[in-house]
Amino acid sequence: MKQKVLAAVLVCTMVGGMMATVSADEGLKIGYTVQSMENAYFVSIVDGMKKAANERGIDLIVADAAADPAKHINQIQDFISQGVDAIIISPVDQEAPKDAVKEAQEAGIPVISLDQEVEGSDAFFGIDETEYGRMGGQIAGEWLNAKEEDGTIDDILDDDGKIEVAVGRYDLIKSVIDRADGLKAGLEETYTGDKEIVFVSEQNAANADEGYQIAETALTANPEISVYVCINDSSALGVYEACSQHKEHTADNTCIVGLDALDEALKLISEDTMYKGTVDIQPGEKGNQVFDIVEEVLANGPIEEQVVYDMKQVTIENVSDYDIAK
Numbered sequence: 001m002k003q004k005v006l007a008a009v010l011v012c013t014m015v016g017g018m019m020a021t022v023s024a025d026e027g028l029k030i031g032y033t034v035q036s037m038e039n040a041y042f043v044s045i046v047d048g049m050k051k052a053a054n055e056r057g058i059d060l061i062v063a064d065a066a067a068d069p070a071k072h073i074n075q076i077q078d079f080i081s082q083g084v085d086a087i088i089i090s091p092v093d094q095e096a097p098k099d100a101v102k103e104a105q106e107a108g109i110p111v112i113s114l115d116q117e118v119e120g121s122d123a124f125f126g127i128d129e130t131e132y133g134r135m136g137g138q139i140a141g142e143w144l145n146a147k148e149e150d151g152t153i154d155d156i157l158d159d160d161g162k163i164e165v166a167v168g169r170y171d172l173i174k175s176v177i178d179r180a181d182g183l184k185a186g187l188e189e190t191y192t193g194d195k196e197i198v199f200v201s202e203q204n205a206a207n208a209d210e211g212y213q214i215a216e217t218a219l220t221a222n223p224e225i226s227v228y229v230c231i232n233d234s235s236a237l238g239v240y241e242a243c244s245q246h247k248e249h250t251a252d253n254t255c256i257v258g259l260d261a262l263d264e265a266l267k268l269i270s271e272d273t274m275y276k277g278t279v280d281i282q283p284g285e286k287g288n289q290v291f292d293i294v295e296e297v298l299a300n301g302p303i304e305e306q307v308v309y310d311m312k313q314v315t316i317e318n319v320s321d322y323d324i325a326k
Contacts, residue, residue, distance in 0.1 A: 031063065063075040076103070094175065110297045148192070158222075162195065163191075164200045168235045261281070
């Protein structure tokens with residue numbers, strides 16, 4: 001792929017309606033409308049983009065949609081008026097921005113979907129959502145298998161002899177429904193014991209506050225839940241905080257699994273806590289990789305096939321491979 005060499009970078013980040021300019025020079029200008037900067041995963045994405053933009057001499061404008069689909073539309077229209085060369089979008093709602101995407105393309109500006117796809121975009125760089133969830137569910141299934149093998153499975157069963165599971169979903173985004181279903185499938189496919197798995201709670205949660213709230217609700221109704229599988233680490237970290245306030249939940253009888261491999265999650269995994277695992281899609285590196293895709297589209301036109309993220313499970317067995325902030 002032909003690499004453009006540019007001189008300097010203008011990085012502008014929308015924070016509370018204010019725009020902060022880091023440095024300036026002429027170069028390729030790209031707008032990124034991000035789903036929500038309340039989500040630590042997207043903070044990592046943006047940090048990676050800023051670093052890559054600085055290294056590659058790209059003028060980057062980042063606008064936070066704050067989980068509001070209407071803001072995506074307004075931000076795309078703002079990018080069009082600013083004459084950007086390309087737009088990247090991580091949509092809150094995959095349907096809402098379709099007309100704005102067409103408007104950008106009619107203005108000669110390609111649009112690249114990142115993480116979730118907006119139909120009609122010029123390229124899609126994202127996760128195999130079902131497999132992403134399945135890999136997280138497998139971690140929880142292996143934890144249950146270990147309990148079977150060491151003879152402690154009875155310690156986590158409810159009064160009816162069943163394994164109670166709570167799922168942190170996010171059904172507001174169509175593709176993330178597949179991720180949550182993958183979590184459940186991976187758990188059920190991996191567990192080889194004869195105990196019945198029952199999903200006693202399935203609620204939407206995308207960040208730590210929502211994760212805390214759904215765990216508190218679930219624990220009130222079903223205090224014997226032993227497994228929590230969540231669609232991201234942000235919500236799983238909220239679940240962990242809630243469970244930590246209930247002394248009956250310990251590292252021996254509770255399994256929490258998230259996705260994204262955020263630093264705080266990795267730290268808890270390394271300390272052998274209730275937080276048993278996550279799946280790493282290296283969000284910090286996606287910034288540089290998505291710029292490769294942008295340049296490919298600018299040079300050669302739309303990419304028909306999805307460009308799929310690499311993924312890796314992270315548990316106590318391999319978390320030492322990571323440089324974890326103390």
